[in-house]
Amino acid sequence: MLQVANVSFAYDKRLVLSDVSFDLAPGGLLGILGPNGSGKTTLLRLLGGLLRPSAGQVVLDGRDLGSITKAGLAKRMAMVPQETYVAFDYSVLEVAMMGRYPHLRTFEVEGPEDIEVARAALAETGTANLEQRSFMTLSGGEKQRVVIASALAQFGRRAADTGRRPVEVLLLDEPTASLDLGYQLDIASTIRRLNNDRSTAIVISTHDLNFAASVCDQVVLLRQGCVLAAGPIHEILRPDTVKDLYNVDAVVEQHATAGHLTIVPLARRATDTP
Amino acid sequence: MGTMSNEPTGSTKRPSRRLSASANKAPLVPPADRRWSLRRRLTIALGGFGGLAIATLVVAPLVGPTPITLARVFDTSVPFTENVDAQIFFIARLPRALAGILVGASLAVAGVVFQALLRNPLATPFTLGVSAGASLGAMLVITLGLPVALGGIPAVPIASLLGSLGAASVVYTMATLRHRGLSTTVLLLAGVTLNSFFSAIIMFVQYSSDFAQTFQTVRWLMGNLDVGGFQPIFAALPLLAIAFVMFGTLPRALNLLTLGNDSAAARGVDVLRVQRVAFLSASLATGAAVSLSGPIGFIGIVIPHLIRLVVGADHRIVMPASACLGAAFLVACDVAARSVMAPLELPVGVITALTGGPFFLWLLVRRR
Numbered sequence: 001m002l003q004v005a006n007v008s009f010a011y012d013k014r015l016v017l018s019d020v021s022f023d024l025a026p027g028g029l030l031g032i033l034g035p036n037g038s039g040k041t042t043l044l045r046l047l048g049g050l051l052r053p054s055a056g057q058v059v060l061d062g063r064d065l066g067s068i069t070k071a072g073l074a075k076r077m078a079m080v081p082q083e084t085y086v087a088f089d090y091s092v093l094e095v096a097m098m099g100r101y102p103h104l105r106t107f108e109v110e111g112p113e114d115i116e117v118a119r120a121a122l123a124e125t126g127t128a129n130l131e132q133r134s135f136m137t138l139s140g141g142e143k144q145r146v147v148i149a150s151a152l153a154q155f156g157r158r159a160a161d162t163g164r165r166p167v168e169v170l171l172l173d174e175p176t177a178s179l180d181l182g183y184q185l186d187i188a189s190t191i192r193r194l195n196n197d198r199s200t201a202i203v204i205s206t207h208d209l210n211f212a213a214s215v216c217d218q219v220v221l222l223r224q225g226c227v228l229a230a231g232p233i234h235e236i237l238r239p240d241t242v243k244d245l246y247n248v249d250a251v252v253e254q255h256a257t258a259g260h261l262t263i264v265p266l267a268r269r270a271t272d273t274p
Numbered sequence: 275m276g277t278m279s280n281e282p283t284g285s286t287k288r289p290s291r292r293l294s295a296s297a298n299k300a301p302l303v304p305p306a307d308r309r310w311s312l313r314r315r316l317t318i319a320l321g322g323f324g325g326l327a328i329a330t331l332v333v334a335p336l337v338g339p340t341p342i343t344l345a346r347v348f349d350t351s352v353p354f355t356e357n358v359d360a361q362i363f364f365i366a367r368l369p370r371a372l373a374g375i376l377v378g379a380s381l382a383v384a385g386v387v388f389q390a391l392l393r394n395p396l397a398t399p400f401t402l403g404v405s406a407g408a409s410l411g412a413m414l415v416i417t418l419g420l421p422v423a424l425g426g427i428p429a430v431p432i433a434s435l436l437g438s439l440g441a442a443s444v445v446y447t448m449a450t451l452r453h454r455g456l457s458t459t460v461l462l463l464a465g466v467t468l469n470s471f472f473s474a475i476i477m478f479v480q481y482s483s484d485f486a487q488t489f490q491t492v493r494w495l496m497g498n499l500d501v502g503g504f505q506p507i508f509a510a511l512p513l514l515a516i517a518f519v520m521f522g523t524l525p526r527a528l529n530l531l532t533l534g535n536d537s538a539a540a541r542g543v544d545v546l547r548v549q550r551v552a553f554l555s556a557s558l559a560t561g562a563a564v565s566l567s568g569p570i571g572f573i574g575i576v577i578p579h580l581i582r583l584v585v586g587a588d589h590r591i592v593m594p595a596s597a598c599l600g601a602a603f604l605v606a607c608d609v610a611a612r613s614v615m616a617p618l619e620l621p622v623g624v625i626t627a628l629t630g631g632p633f634f635l636w637l638l639v640r641r642r
Binding site for chain 2: 045048049050070071073074075077078079081084085086087088089090091094095098099101102104106109110147151154171
């Protein structure tokens with residue numbers, strides 16, 4: 001459904017991604033894992049159509065991203081940045097309502113249907129009770145979930161929208177990077193629920209292997225802009241791949257209580273490779 | 275209605291981290307649809323602030339050394355040529371009030387747009403060097419003694435408009451030259467640098483020019499709405515009209531720009547186009563306003579902040595409401611400038627700064 005085919009990308013002359021390929025199945029939950037500076041965020045921006053590949057293609061449902069209009073793409077693909085700073089004092093409902101942008105014509109005002117969509121999105125992320133609060137005053141975890149709601153509001157259809165429901169892809173950039181343990185669990189359960197209930201396809205970039213192991217089915221390991229390995233998480237996450245990825249010796253084992261893989265880093269290896 | 279931030283959130287004392295449905299709050303919080311309704315909020319805001327602007331436009335020309343009354347101004351039984359009240363109202367004082375309306379509205383909205391574009395609530399219409407360019411242009415004409423008038427428009431407004439547009443193009447070129455798209459950081463830094471650089475040139479030229487010219491330049495820099503007739507207003511009007519039509523396309527996109535460029539783009543906003551339109555329209559409005567009145571400070575920052583406190587952050591309401599309040603505020607300040615030390619006239623820029631400055635400091639303390 002979402003295909004990345006031999007994508008390379010360079011900022012000016014510096015090559016950030018080189019020959020990256022992988023597929024995301026409908027309803028898939030994919031993690032892009034890698035150390036800081038490995039090109040995760042750039043890859044996510046390419047997937048979201050915010051950047052154009054220098055070479056190769058990103059294809060959504062058989063169409064190259066470049067051939068889809070901005071509004072058309074925004075109705076099917078949403079992106080949540082690592083952190084959202086809002087310069088002015090918007091209410092939570094107003095932020096959620098911003099997701100309705102691609103559905104409105106230039107001078108059109110949000111109608112009852114749009115308000116309903118925004119409210120449903122807030123409810124889906126467990127933030128409906130914050131609706132009238134100022135976005136600025138929320139905690140990091142609450143902000144993150146409201147921004148996810150705003151992204152979900154992009155998918156909401158009106159009664160007048162006919163035809164088959166298009167696929168939805170949600171891109172999350174380091175969704176837990178600045179959150180404490182409790183909020184990390186909140187975000188993880190929100191992500192899993194969206195994936196189960198709505199069958200939203202989700203791509204998460206993260207350097208947190210345990211978080212990825214707790215939510216993702218598939219992973220792509222990214223190192224210095226190249227794909228190290230890609231596939232089902234149980235096959236890909238092994239001590240030797242973790243060692244290649246982070247230069248760290250680690251224990252990787254199925255945790256009986258958590259029900260997913262856990263990774264415990266043991267020691268940093270001497271850097272024999274650059 | 276206030277900002278929405280202080281509304282009670284149902285029964286939750288502290289923000290709940292549990293994943294809960296909205297079912298439990300329905301009876302406690304009134305349905306927000308009516309309160310949220312944009313048309314309703316816009317109508318209230320425009321009714322209030324627009325009414326205020328129209329009221330000041332009518333009242334301001336009545337105030338002055340010669341007392342006149344509305345009844346005699348609109349007394350149709352006396353022909354206009356013999357109706358002294360009507361002549362004072364329409365010929366002597368109305369252009370000044372109209373200039374105040376246009377300049378106040380332009381500076382206030384330009385402030386809103388620059389603040390959203392730079393995602394910085396402290397930006398003003400003058401942050402990006404537009405007024406410094408205008409001042410340089412005006413000063414050069416005054417000092418070089420160019421008496422040229424173009425189609426009845428004096429040379430000073432023309433030179434200041436050219437100066438402001440020149441400064442804007444330098445800043446814009448800098449911000450787009452070596453970047454993908456438009457760098458707001460470079461925009462800001464280049465604008466601030468240009469401001470200081472042009473100020474230095476102004477000081478240098480003033481230092482070497484004679485006393486009368488320096489005096490004239492300083493008076494221009496203080497800001498003054500005494501435009502001397504309808505001619506300069508008609509000259510500025512087409513430029514302002516273009517700027518305001520461009521403003522009209524911006525509000526919803528500016529809301530999204532405040533989330534950040536990537537988030538806006540991911541929601542379908544053509545970020546570069548919006549940034550361009552925002553920069554060009556706000557620069558044009560500022561340049562045209564400054565050419566009419568000289569640089570008048572504080573309107574572009576005090577008015578938007580005050581409006582946001584009252585109507586919230588949605589630019590679809592903030593922009594028109596700021597235009598109305600900016601217009602009303604400047605005309606009122608001009609009345610004060612003419613009356614406080616009558617028959618002596620104070621520069622209106624002094625009044626806006628004297629009232630706006632302390633008020634803004636109070637806002638800062640109040641908010642944080």
